[in-house]
Amino acid sequence: MSSRVDTFARSMPTATAARVRRATRLVADKRMPTLSSVFADPEAARTAAADTKRYVLDNLHRLLLEFERNAIANGIQVHWALDAAEARETIVGICERSAPKWSIVAKAKSMATEEIHLNEALFKAGYPPVETDLGEFVIQLDHDTPSHIVAPIIHKDRFQVARSFERAHVGPYTQVPTELALQARHYLRKQFQASKIGVSGVNFAVASTGRIVIVENEGNNRLSTTAPDVHIAVMGIEKLLPTEDDLALFLPILAGSATGQQITTYVHMVTGPRQGAETDGPREVHLVLLDNGRTDAMASEQRDILKCIRCGACQNICPVYRAASGHGYGHVYGGPIGAVLAPSLDFAANRELPFASSLCGACEEVCPVKIPIPDMLVDLRTKSTAAGSWAMFATGATNPNLWRAGLALTPWLGGIGAKASGWAEFRDPPKGQGDFRRWWRERA
Amino acid sequence: MNARDAILSRIIDAKEDRTYQSYKAYTSYSLPPIERFKERLAALGARTMSLDEARDRCPRPAYVDQDIAGLWGEPSTCDDIWQAAAGVTGTVCAVAHSGTLLVTAGTGRKRMASLAPPVHIALVDKIVLTLDQAMRLVPQQTSVLVTGPSRTADIEGVLVNGVHGPGQLCVVILEDCVVEDTASGG
Ligand code: SF4
Numbered sequence: 001m002s003s004r005v006d007t008f009a010r011s012m013p014t015a016t017a018a019r020v021r022r023a024t025r026l027v028a029d030k031r032m033p034t035l036s037s038v039f040a041d042p043e044a045a046r047t048a049a050a051d052t053k054r055y056v057l058d059n060l061h062r063l064l065l066e067f068e069r070n071a072i073a074n075g076i077q078v079h080w081a082l083d084a085a086e087a088r089e090t091i092v093g094i095c096e097r098s099a100p101k102w103s104i105v106a107k108a109k110s111m112a113t114e115e116i117h118l119n120e121a122l123f124k125a126g127y128p129p130v131e132t133d134l135g136e137f138v139i140q141l142d143h144d145t146p147s148h149i150v151a152p153i154i155h156k157d158r159f160q161v162a163r164s165f166e167r168a169h170v171g172p173y174t175q176v177p178t179e180l181a182l183q184a185r186h187y188l189r190k191q192f193q194a195s196k197i198g199v200s201g202v203n204f205a206v207a208s209t210g211r212i213v214i215v216e217n218e219g220n221n222r223l224s225t226t227a228p229d230v231h232i233a234v235m236g237i238e239k240l241l242p243t244e245d246d247l248a249l250f251l252p253i254l255a256g257s258a259t260g261q262q263i264t265t266y267v268h269m270v271t272g273p274r275q276g277a278e279t280d281g282p283r284e285v286h287l288v289l290l291d292n293g294r295t296d297a298m299a300s301e302q303r304d305i306l307k308c309i310r311c312g313a314c315q316n317i318c319p320v321y322r323a324a325s326g327h328g329y330g331h332v333y334g335g336p337i338g339a340v341l342a343p344s345l346d347f348a349a350n351r352e353l354p355f356a357s358s359l360c361g362a363c364e365e366v367c368p369v370k371i372p373i374p375d376m377l378v379d380l381r382t383k384s385t386a387a388g389s390w391a392m393f394a395t396g397a398t399n400p401n402l403w404r405a406g407l408a409l410t411p412w413l414g415g416i417g418a419k420a421s422g423w424a425e426f427r428d429p430p431k432g433q434g435d436f437r438r439w440w441r442e443r444a
Numbered sequence: 445m446n447a448r449d450a451i452l453s454r455i456i457d458a459k460e461d462r463t464y465q466s467y468k469a470y471t472s473y474s475l476p477p478i479e480r481f482k483e484r485l486a487a488l489g490a491r492t493m494s495l496d497e498a499r500d501r502c503p504r505p506a507y508v509d510q511d512i513a514g515l516w517g518e519p520s521t522c523d524d525i526w527q528a529a530a531g532v533t534g535t536v537c538a539v540a541h542s543g544t545l546l547v548t549a550g551t552g553r554k555r556m557a558s559l560a561p562p563v564h565i566a567l568v569d570k571i572v573l574t575l576d577q578a579m580r581l582v583p584q585q586t587s588v589l590v591t592g593p594s595r596t597a598d599i600e601g602v603l604v605n606g607v608h609g610p611g612q613l614c615v616v617i618l619e620d621c622v623v624e625d626t627a628s629g630g
Contacts (some may be wrong), residue, residue, distance in 0.1 A: 048467030192589035219609025248576035
């Protein structure tokens, strides 16, 4: 068993564990009924989605060039970044060229920006990011980290949110989720109006049209990418789809797998900056294409993990995730997807994560692009074991009973992985302009 | 070598020339398309009403996109989109199967009209059957698919409307609205 994950699971309060279990089950139960209400044959839809993504990986070089050509023709400024540091540098550079120091950056939820730990870099550079997704906003106020790739505050309840809002002067204490959401709306409106720069992720990039596609339910992503003068989008190089026609499959299969919706409330198809006599929309759109270990993963046995569309279905169904939450994995990508992706992007820091699984196979069954996660975990375990003495974990993790027993054992190594993967750094308060919370209070 | 060339040099495409399998067979429904569209909107918490009713009940001041001001019957009374109580826009088309609206940017329209005000009123004059049919109609400009009011379930999975975008979505199916089935490539 992975010590990082089981140590965490053991230390998690019972109430938090119960919340994570309940919330994940709720969404997991809606997945199949929703997909069946959209597709005549959901299984055929998964097969086709997997095949499309395989095609994308097989033709990625050509598709990237096609996408780049079309995106540039649309007026999008395309940047490439080999690793997290280069991506952060590029983004900070764009900020410095487009807005005075201490301009607010409206930040939409994005796993790619979490992966490169962008917020801290922006803050240090004097461009304070404000997370605008409700869940991410709470995470930022609390100095916490997201515990789920789709539902970042799955580990929190309304009372915790209410206390955070009260403390940060977002609004008076209330236990009504509707009121809390509207407090956030009111508060963040001012940030949107003041922000000069918006940063977002990307769900799909369409090669044939050069458009980037972003899905969401709240509207904060559209606001972040429409209201400010400059929009900076960050995406992993694997996010391509060949044509817009493919969205007709991928939009419903992503929404159904992620939240049990037939399609998300908003699907923003960004062609580029404002055109001609348009009176709103960004004047500049930048796109950062991120490698950060992906080309290594492409050349490895774990190549197929790059098919992932970040739906979180594997997290919702996984017994280990349900017991430990995303925080247990000590990496921005937790759960089955993280147990493969984290070591594929950075093996040394995350080589124990493949042991955080009972190999029950549920993740592969729900994955909309049919990634054989259990097989990959076994491969990675072999690699891990060869690289060190990890055999004892392997025994524990392949047997659910032993795994459970393992939860009570082996606390050694607890924080090492977390430090190496950059989370220890991320959890520290931002430096430079003092504590984030203080900064927040002063400007509020 | 710059990052672009370094990344591209590390990606070697497969030699075999194959295409891929797609899938767009959606569930069928027995209702006429307009009724299906209305049913989906109701399920999503959006409202449908006639043009007259929408005009009567529209909160003021309203921002109205120029290209539909004639149809709507009155010009915009509020050009500061942050101050508008409602945003009135046209649509490229709507999708019966999913209850989706396709809204697009361009001269005479604001990208924020369907986003910043608390109420979005959308005029529909064309309905297609399924999402794949709508995807073929997406214009070259930045566009958005809107399916229901803004929502979040971030706090304990409780559904809340209107967290950042419009909490109320009001759809007017115009009298001369056409239903198009482009399934056979028509
Ligand atoms: S691995 Fe599959 S199930 Fe998990 S997040 Fe990625 S696409 Fe979804």
